[in-house]
Amino acid sequence: MSNEWPLWEVFIRGQHGMSHRHVGSLHAPDGEMAIKNARDVYTRRNEGISIWVVEAANISASSPSDKGPLYEPSNSKVYRHPSFFDIPDDVGAM
Amino acid sequence: MTRDEALFEFLLRLGDNTVVLSHRVSEWIGHSPVLEEDIALANTALDLIGQTRFWLGLAGEVEGKGRTADNLAYLRDAWDYRNLLLVERPNGDFGKTMMRQFLFDAWQSLMLGKLLTSSDPRVAEIAAKASKEVAYHLERSADTIVGLGDGTEDSHNRMQAALDDLWDYTGEMFISDEVDEVLSTAGIAPNAASLKEEWEELVGRILKDATLTIPDSSYAHKGGKSGVHTEHLGFILADMQFLQRAYPGASW
Structure with missing residues (x-):
């Protein structure tokens, strides 16, 4: 049996409305x-x-x-980017 | 004893508790069992130093002789220090340091809770700021006490030994004197003895969860609050005050 505490990955939300971001890791005996x-x-x-x-x-x-199998097939499929449309000015920032 | 004289004494007691304990806790920096605890202990020491600045700063103001928090911390000798003997106890192992922290945190959180409604707004303001920090200290030290007390046979035995060693230093927290009389009458601070029951309830609950046994002793080492200290305080002050003593007024 290992005497080391398990490794935990830490995610922090910087402010309301943002998503949690991975900031690093640390050791601890339990979640609390x-x-x-x-x-x-x-x-x-x-x-x-x-x-x-x-x-x-x-x-x-x-x-x-x-x-290779995971990501390369999408390299040649530029049409998946929704960048072939003109966005009317009235729409504003998207 | 006038009200300001009593308040000065009381503020020294609060500020000296935090500065001496802060120094003790800071002795762990770079030596803790794991990195995470090292940082947590350093944070605690820093919180306590912050509180010291407020308490001793206000003490100097109340005294009215122009002494600052720095003057009071670095230029008083052991017999002028008013901290509890508990906080000058040596660190021992990590478990003992956490036990000392827990016994103190429990008392400090109750004391600050009462000071929130102090009739002196300056005291209430500092208590409001410090109580949030101390609530976290208590949560952390209580968790550690339970984790180690109800842990392995070795950790349990160490925590029980720590409790046995420190228990007789807790009674001093609840000994009242003239300072308490004057300040409780004025509604500035609670009488020391009035915190005892709540403290025993809080500490008893955590120690029970930690499967630790409270020693059957009501003996209390005392003297810290009136300047009679153990030999340990002199060594702490020698470390802490060396620079200001050797190079008076040095700043950077």
Whole structure:
């Protein structure tokens, strides 16, 4: 059995209306302590209003070696970008 | 004893508690068992220094002799310090440091809670700011006490030993004297003894969750609040005050 605390990934929401962003990781014995540690490590300078933590082992990640089949097919499909339309000025910023 | 004399004494007690404990906690910086705790302890020490600036700053103002928070912190000797003996106890292991922190946090959170309604608005204002920081300190130290107390056999034994060692230093928090009489009559601060019941309830609940046994002792080491300290305070002040003593007025 490992004596190391598990690794947690930390996500912080900077302000209302923004989404949580990954800011880094830390070790903690459980989720509650991970939030407390995140508070002390990542929000000392008023960076956040909400914290999410997730145990790193619970994240499923894509494999870098799969990048060919995963991403390359979309390289040649520029028509998927909605950039072939003229947007009327009245619409404003989109 | 006039009201201002009593208030000056009381503010020294609050400010000396926070400055001495802050120094003790800061001794962990770079030495904590894990990085995350290192940062958390440093944050706590910084919070306590911030509170010290307010309490001792106000003490100097109330005294009216032109002394600043820095003068009071760096240029008084041990016998003029008014902190509880509890906060000058050596750090010991991490568990003991957290036990000392918890016993103090519980008391400080109750004290600040009462000071929120102080008849002196300057005191109430500082209490309002500090109480948010202390609420977090207490949450963190209480969690750690439960985690380690109700943890492995080794961590449990260490926490029980820490509690046994520190318990006799908690009684001093609740000993009232003339300062308390004057200030509680004026509605500025609660009588020290009046916090005892709530503190015992709060601390008892957490220690029970932590599967720790409160020592069967009502003995109280005392003297800190009137300037009679253990030998440890002299060493703390020697460290803390060296620069201002060796190079008076040095600033950067």
